[in-house]
Amino acid sequence: MSTLTARPLHQFELNTLSHVPDVYAWSALNDLPYGDDVVPVVDLESPDAVGLIGRACEEWGAFQITGHGIPLHLLDRVEAQTRRLFSLPTAQKLKAARGPGRLSGYGLANTSSFYSNIFWSEGFTIVGSPHDDARKLWPEDHEEHCCVMEEYNRLIKDLSGRLLRWMMLAMGLHDEDMDWAGLLSKADPVLQLNYYPVCPEPDRAIGIAHHTDSSFITILYQSSGESGLQLVHREDAAGPARWVTVPPRRGALVVNVGDLCEIVFNGRIRSVMHRAIVNRTQTRISVAFFCGPPPEFNVAPMEKLIGPNERPAYPAMSWPEFLSLKRKLYNKTLEYLRSPEQEAEDHKNTSETTNQ
Numbered sequence: 550m551s552t553l554t555a556r557p558l559h560q561f562e563l564n565t566l567s568h569v570p571d572v573y574a575w576s577a578l579n580d581l582p583y584g585d586d587v588v589p590v591v592d593l594e595s596p597d598a599v600g601l602i603g604r605a606c607e608e609w610g611a612f613q614i615t616g617h618g619i620p621l622h623l624l625d626r627v628e629a630q631t632r633r634l635f636s637l638p639t640a641q642k643l644k645a646a647r648g649p650g651r652l653s654g655y656g657l658a659n660t661s662s663f664y665s666n667i668f669w670s671e672g673f674t675i676v677g678s679p680h681d682d683a684r685k686l687w688p689e690d691h692e693e694h695c696c697v698m699e700e701y702n703r704l705i706k707d708l709s710g711r712l713l714r715w716m717m718l719a720m721g722l723h724d725e726d727m728d729w730a731g732l733l734s735k736a737d738p739v740l741q742l743n744y745y746p747v748c749p750e751p752d753r754a755i756g757i758a759h760h761t762d763s764s765f766i767t768i769l770y771q772s773s774g775e776s777g778l779q780l781v782h783r784e785d786a787a788g789p790a791r792w793v794t795v796p797p798r799r800g801a802l803v804v805n806v807g808d809l810c811e812i813v814f815n816g817r818i819r820s821v822m823h824r825a826i827v828n829r830t831q832t833r834i835s836v837a838f839f840c841g842p843p844p845e846f847n848v849a850p851m852e853k854l855i856g857p858n859e860r861p862a863y864p865a866m867s868w869p870e871f872l873s874l875k876r877k878l879y880n881k882t883l884e885y886l887r888s889p890e891q892e893a894e895d896h897k898n899t900s901e902t903t904n905q
């Protein structure tokens with residue numbers, strides 16, 4: 550997730566193009582080799598779920614989940630409502646366009662403002678209640694959309710609290726160390742709907758370029774059919790860092806570790822670099838739930854994860870401070886926070902505070 554400035558939608562209607570115009574063309578999409586590793590699938594009803602989640606977080610920063618309790622018919626309705634929204638005429642979608650300083654509404658993915666080239670996708674962000682924007686899209690007929698999105702938000706928020714609690718238990722912590730359900734109840738849910746039209750030259754375009762999500766975790770629904778989500782498996786004994794595809798699995802959801810979890814868990818787990826590629830034959834949709842904190846959240850490693858003679862791997866800051874750093878440094882934010890220069894800066898600030 551991010552609160553980056555929205556950028557206006559480009560004039561092209563992607564569905565109608567027979568080639569990729571230069572502003573949509575990306576080079577260096579094959580920057581890493583491709584691996585055929587399989588992202589772990591965790592059945593949340595399994596007695597080993599906590600351990601499997603912990604291992605997946607440490608090794609991958611991502612996993613798929615089944616047995617999550619969100620009914621298949623609700624996932625189907627979320628997909629149908631998402632497709633219904635993106636199939637509206639452009640002029641109608643633009644009635645709910647994200648304006649300056651506004652996070653909700655129709656537009657390109659928020660991260661697109663970091664690039665001069667354009668993503669082969671459209672996005673629609675729902676922050677908090679879906680009603681205001683849905684009324685602009687369907688003045689007479691938005692009830693069903695809102696009911697479905699609200700029900701999904703309610704269940705997925707609950708699920709994200711359960712997952713975060715299990716991640717914490719897997720790291721050897723206990724319930725008293727963080728009240729996840731209490732924390733998340735104060736945060737506004739953020740749903741990002743993504744639509745990837747078919748692309749006549751998929752090797753030259755990108756749906757959403759590589760990034761990490763700022764949230765604690767992201768829970769992603771992806772439509773079945775063609776794969777699109779790819780993530781980086783970092784270098785290990787099996788080979789160098791590589792792109793790995795996460796194929797859609799009917800009924801399963803993907804969990805991605807975000808920047809906040811990397812910090813809160815003091816680097817024990819890493820936020821996962823990922824992107825969405827496009828294809829020639831099938832439109833694809835995804836629905837990302839960004840599980841973030843309330844504005845007053847203090848972004849800092851949990852004390853119990855810092856050894857007796859160790860410094861925290863990341864400095865403490867407020868959530869708005871983190872977001873503003875991310876707006877400046879984007880994919881380099883965590884690297885910067887872990888860097889020795891930042892450590893020196895942090896040390897200087899601490900001595901100044903203690904000397905006052």
Ligand SMILES: O=C(O)CCC(=O)C(=O)O
Pocket residue numbers: 550741743757762769771777778779823824825834835837
């Ligand atoms: O569509 C996808 O598979 C990925 C979407 C994504 O990474 C995002 O919305 O942040």
Ligand SMILES: [Fe+2]
Pocket residue numbers: 550760761762767823837
């Ligand atoms: Fe993402």
